[in-house]
Amino acid sequence: MYTASDLRKGLKIELDGVPFEITEYNFVKPGKGQAMYKCRIKNLITQTTQDRTFREVDQIGKPDLEQRTVRYSYHDGHNHVFSDPKTFEEFALSDETLGDARYFLVDDVEVSLLFHNGRVIGVEFVKPFVEKQIVETEPGVRGDTATNVTKPAKIDSGYELRVPLFINQGDWVRIDTRTGEYTDRVSKG
DSSP states (O other): OEEGGGOOTTOEEEETTEEEEEEEEEEEOOSSSOOEEEEEEEETTTOOEEEEEEETTOEEBOOOEEEEEEEEEEEOSSOEEEEOTTTOOEEEEOHHHHGGGGGGOOTTOEEEEEEETTEEEEEEESSSEEEEEEEEEOOOOTTOOOTTOEEEEEETTSOEEEEETTOOTTOEEEEETTTTEEEEEEOOO
């Protein structure tokens, strides 16, 4: 169990059986009365945030969390299968569990799985960038060079993102897996 004085940004806590991460933390000491700890917390399962105030006497639970690094193996039609390189244990995750991360999977990519009570609740790429080929986009218009002008483009997995006008079909781009946004063009050759 944690006490309110243990709270800090980045700490993972459990409230009513649900794991949360503290994203903002503020200690408030009013002129009268007891000190309060105002926090913004993010639900690690639904990714929603809420504000919560704790008093010094509050007891806060420690979540049963485990983090494991695994490699992407294959897609079996219904699930994406990952394997632990040390134990060879396999984990099958649905598209709903993976969220947008499913669009950025490539063979043998390492991901970190976050488990809560033995159930996967989060997926994060070990390397935050992935290189993918643009399979569909409109050609850029010559002379249309205003700054920060973007156009829609699709990668092979069906994910759609915004890219600069100079990106053409067949180009390789680097995508930030945390935000799903274009970062730069990659030369393959």
